[in-house]
Amino acid sequence: MRFNDQITLVSTPEKAQDAAGAWHAGKPTKALLYCNPRTVGSYAWATAVDAGLRADAEVEVRTQEYEALGSPQLAFYHGVECDVEKVSVKGDMTRLQLGRHVRNGE
16 A cells, blocks of 8 residues: 555653652654545544544554554644544554644643
8 A cells, every 4th residue: 555645653651660769751752654644524523523522634554553652642744733533443554533732831
């Protein structure tokens, strides 16, 4: 299968405890994956809004590559920071519904 676009997914590792017992947050890792953009239909958009989610974009990536990252919840798509709102797995392809990342004043 041919891919027409790219997406950067950011995975945040869980906190780890060192030998002295102190907790340390892991550093986020970025991975560039190839993807295919998909159309967000009016029904999918309305369903997302009814559920309190956003549906600004939808892309399809390989399931194996996505799961190897630990199912990240943050992405950069066309230079825009997005949250992964919904994940649909269909065989070897995973569809990600992206919504623009909303900040809380930071």
